[in-house]
Amino acid sequence: MLMEAGLPANPRLTRTLPAAKAGIVHFGPGAFFRAFGAIYTNDVMDPATDKWGIVAVSLKSPTARDQLMPQGGTYTAIERGPDGEKTQKINSIVDVLVAPEDPQAVLAQMADPAIEIVSLTITEKGYCYAPATKRLDQTNADIQHDISNLDAPRTAIGFIVSALNQRRQAGQKPFTLLSCDNLPSNGQLLRNLTLEFAKLVDPALAQWISTHAAFPSTMVDRITPATTQADIDRLAETENYVDLGCVVHEPFRQWVIEDNFVGARPNWEEAGAQIVANVDAHELMKLRCLNGTHSSLAYLGYLAGYELISETVADPSFAKLCHQMWQQEITPTLPTPEGEDLPAYCQALMERYENKAIKHRTWQIAMDGSQKLPQRLLGTVHDCLQMGHVPKGLSLAIAGWMRFVGGVDEKGQLIEVRDPMAAQLKHAYDAANNPAEKVLSLLAIHQIFEPQLTENQQFVSAVQAALSGLIHKGARQMVAELTQ
Template structure:
């Protein structure tokens, strides 16, 4: 079978092998600018939008993908060479692969190369929505102060060089300023990141920045920009070289960066779009008045569950999430954590079968075809912990509930931050606070509570004697015997 390079010229020939867009991409107008065109966006929002565009009457909702960081050079060049096309490979539970070419990204821009072009695109009259996947850490929120971090060197740069920004806040501010000056209608800015109240977070952090950068713009934003909350869900591991090779061997398609994902997908969105929106509900999204209960459930069960599996699995020498959750001791520990410490914090979830949801998570984590890398899950834990795990601890402490399992995971993270697993192998730690975590982890060898001194991550947790006692006990348990023996001992108490 001849290998066909994925691009517009070869699309019809590729369509004889796998599903391709049925719509004419050249007829699609750009209605959405999306910042952060990584794997998750391409498996989620771009997938939903592609499905919607199959209806040929829908022509206003093409996506302009923006690569914001220097780090994003490769994905930008790949999309440019492939005319914005990529293959989505859904790895089904039975081991089969469902493949289709996604065509919703009709434009692509590299921000470091041409900041003005990105600002102009965001300010374009045809653009009605700006969506974001900039990771939890991208919102520049300090957990200790509960405020926008103006000490960030990139933020200082943007304040001093407004026309050559490096952060999302600099870009949005200049684009919204242009929209105001040109008398354009409002726009919606929608976060697709794993943050509870992600719309509120986006609004608050942007207004904090604008109040210093362009204070005269604040009132216009309050009147003309909406920030809907949303909950997003689809496990999307990093594309492996084997995925690229397998696509070539099985379908003869030469795609430099396909996206792999699980079959499950979910998108729950607050219906607050000031300038109109795509009918994503026609392709499976759910529009609701209040997203918060769904967000809280997902962040504290799925996302926190991922972190639990990642930290414990990394220390035990596992490489993928399915390996970790299929260890019966880790699996039982995670189930106890979800049942005993998270579930009491969730309250009434109308229309949700919580037991079925938790069981589905264990099945999804255990999908042996996904092979989600543990180092991906553990990356940027310093940004994830305050969002996924800390709220559960705080709620349980307030209500005098159990926090022992969360304390054990936190202690395991302190030991993980030393940089080696139980077998003495080096861990791949990717974290903006890697140096600070490592220094505190070394101090913790003599004084475990030192690890909790990172206020931007742990807030005031160090001052709570109930948590610190559980944390110190867990730390000493882990240093005295291995993770697996500890898990067996913990599980035997339930």
């Protein structure tokens, strides 16, 4: 750190512009949102007169609040590309609330008629649903708590329903609910989960939400590695201030938003957002082409000993694997979105992966795989099988995930597996005696794998062969053999 290195103490970053009035409540003020949605909003707002200030809500940790609020909510976005580095001060966040500390304050903010939009980047697990069925997980302890304690919720769904209930009782219109997570048809999913929860509380409330609220779908895309102490120190050296809330991102960004809002919204299109009638084709393209290969590189690259995505694709076999998966397994399952060129899109993805200025760790991308696999990999596998083709690249990626959640790498070192189902996954892996049985044990977890996949013997055999190869030969050799 700076002080330990004997460098002069720099002042902490402070807000220099007036805070805008709040018009958005956002759940999940992590690095991705600060490097994406908050920047789009910042780029189209006038802080002195605008009503689109963001009140960010953390559902768990006070970290974002402790980083940002001593700075008045202002922070630095650091863009790193092949041509160098650029910085921008972001002023769109005007407050950060920590939900467990004061749920009433969060509900009061959401119930305020000035709030037009409630947006979310809470990752797949934050929606408290079963990925295979896409239904609300009513066995989740926090969901059970919220159903019985609507005035002091713990989950995003609980807060949403509680605040909407307050608005209904006050005769106010609802807010627009804007999911910005990497989930297919994320608006429809959020709508379904909200209505399912609301019906358990009050069927009349569910009907009101169904009739009056809006849940536009979105597609979001920007690679955002976790901020390190080295990033903070480097910024202090170049800008002469300490910013504990700074974020790092690549130059590329894309935000596609369904034009479906209850009331007003920022003019995000002025910052380059695409406002469209239907997001589905764009979302499917991104989930399968980018997120699918990103996760594949994360599991197989980590097992091969690569720390970063840029290091992984610097290995010609791994780069070839990506291109092979795009050409033979992924793009044949996709409709071409309006205004997109799929081969050009995939080539641009490889150039982004190769960006050495972005330190995107394979271990970071590998988190929460149980929640990500259905959207990123399994849907593509299903479509390939329907077309009569067993996708060997995707099968190897799924086997890579299985080896990863087993918790021991190729050198015999323990892997820190961060996943809401980590204990169950490790038990399933360890309970079986050989690779073939390990695959069957994990495929039996129906919260992740639907029967149409687990009953397809060609797919099962492909994953079994892939896991056996990973265990006995290693990830590098398996990738090399597949791409010869």
